[in-house]
Amino acid sequence: MASFNFQVEYNKWLRLFDSENKNSILMQVQNMLFETLIYKAILKARSIAPKNSKGRIKLNGAVHYLIDKCFFNNQLMTIRRLTDKGQDAISLRKLLNQMKGNCKHLTRENYFKTFQKRGYKYNYSEIKKKQDEYVAKNLRMGEVIEIPEELNWEKSEELHSDFDKLSKSNTDNRKPGDIIDKSIFDKLVDELKPCEKLREHVDHFIAHSLKPGKIEKLDDEALRVTFEHLWKAQQVICKVTKFIDLYLLGRVSHGLLPFHHGSFLQYIEEPLISEERKKELHIEEEIFRDEIRSWKIEITDLCK
Numbered sequence: 001m002a003s004f005n006f007q008v009e010y011n012k013w014l015r016l017f018d019s020e021n022k023n024s025i026l027m028q029v030q031n032m033l034f035e036t037l038i039y040k041a042i043l044k045a046r047s048i049a050p051k052n053s054k055g056r057i058k059l060n061g062a063v064h065y066l067i068d069k070c071f072f073n074n075q076l077m078t079i080r081r082l083t084d085k086g087q088d089a090i091s092l093r094k095l096l097n098q099m100k101g102n103c104k105h106l107t108r109e110n111y112f113k114t115f116q117k118r119g120y121k122y123n124y125s126e127i128k129k130k131q132d133e134y135v136a137k138n139l140r141m142g143e144v145i146e147i148p149e150e151l152n153w154e155k156s157e158e159l160h161s162d163f164d165k166l167s168k169s170n171t172d173n174r175k176p177g178d179i180i181d182k183s184i185f186d187k188l189v190d191e192l193k194p195c196e197k198l199r200e201h202v203d204h205f206i207a208h209s210l211k212p213g214k215i216e217k218l219d220d221e222a223l224r225v226t227f228e229h230l231w232k233a234q235q236v237i238c239k240v241t242k243f244i245d246l247y248l249l250g251r252v253s254h255g256l257l258p259f260h261h262g263s264f265l266q267y268i269e270e271p272l273i274s275e276e277r278k279k280e281l282h283i284e285e286e287i288f289r290d291e292i293r294s295w296k297i298e299i300t301d302l303c304k
Contacts, residue, residue: 004102004105006105006107006110006113006114007113007114009102009105010110010114010249013095013098013099013249014249014250016090016094016095017095017244017245017249017250018245018249018250018254021090023090024090025082025090025091025092025095025241026241026245026254026256028078028081028082028090029082029237029238029241029256030256030257030258031078032075032078032079032082032234032237033234033238033256033257033258034257034258034260034264035071035074035075036075036230036234037257037264038264039067039071041264041265041268042064042067043227045268046059046064060272063272072225072230073206075230076198076201076202076206076225076230077202077206077207079195079198079199079202079230079233079234079237080195080198080199080202080203080207082195082237083192083195083196083199083237092188092192092237092240092241092244093189093192095244096185096188096189096240096244097185097189099180099185099248100182100185100186103179103180103181103182103185104179105179106179106180107176107177107178107179108122108160108163108167108169108174108175108176108177108178108179109122109176109177111159111163112156112159115159115251118251119149119150119152119155119156120155120156120159120251121153121156122156122176124153124156124157127150127151127152127153127156128153130151131147131151131152131153134147134148134151135147159251160174162247163178163180166180166181166184166247167179167180167181168181180248188240188243188244191236191239191240192236192237192240193236194229194232194233194236195233195236195237197229198225198229198230198233201225238256241256242256
């Protein structure tokens with residue numbers, strides 16, 4: 001059996017979590033949130049849209065039906081992917097299960113070795129001494145001292161302190177072989193439970209078509225998916241993602257909502273089409289209907 005190389009496995013987990021691959025966990029979460037930002041802007045616009053004499057908003061029902069359907073289906077599929085249990089998936093659940101399965105290698109020593117290039121030191125007493133000397137030498141009344149990054153021992157102590165909690169170790173009895181407690185991963189997976197109902201909905205109605213007899217056995221709650229359901233699932237996904245980012249993999253906290261060049265609201269106030277050119281859409285409809293009518297198999301094609 002090949003020996004376990006922590007650095008190699010750590011890099012694999014990091015690529016699953018944070019890479020430029022559009023399927024990486026961080027990319028999926030960022031896209032999920034950006035789409036939600038756009039959708040919330042649309043909801044706000046609907047709420048203040050002008051109304052006709054009957055009190056109905058003057059927006060095209062077909063266009064907004066398509067927006068709603070595409071948003072909900074895309075969000076549901078993203079939530080399903082991020083919580084997928086499959087071995088070939090790139091998901092939070094798979095990452096957590098892989099790390100839990102190799103828990104005995106998630107030691108204090110291995111984490112410090114992984115982060116040592118970024119200035120983390122298992123034994124930081126020498127750095128602390130040098131910082132004290134630097135402060136004593138450069139201290140001036142009324143001035144703020146900027147400590148060089150190479151003399152920052154506090155971040156090493158912070159990693160030790162976080163690892164104490166993750167490994168349920170005593171601060172006064174730290175050991176290189178301390179390991180992250182398996183219950184941490186179980187609790188993170190439990191945090192994702194609000195996503196289960198949505199996963200089942202995708203399996204029943206989007207990825208597959210549930211038989212009518214089975215649909216009849218489902219209660220109304222199982223059939224309904226609201227924005228609140230998506231919102232709750234997004235919250236727990238983001239919380240788990242941030243925890244992994246900060247405490248298990250990167251010692252950094254990425255912004256989960258990306259900033260794009262330019263405003264996503266550019267031209268939002270412009271109409272989709274002018275009244276004068278609306279007839280062109282009717283022509284497109286007829287062209288499409290004629291095309292659909294041509295999609296058929298003649299009996300003579302099969303009975304030659």
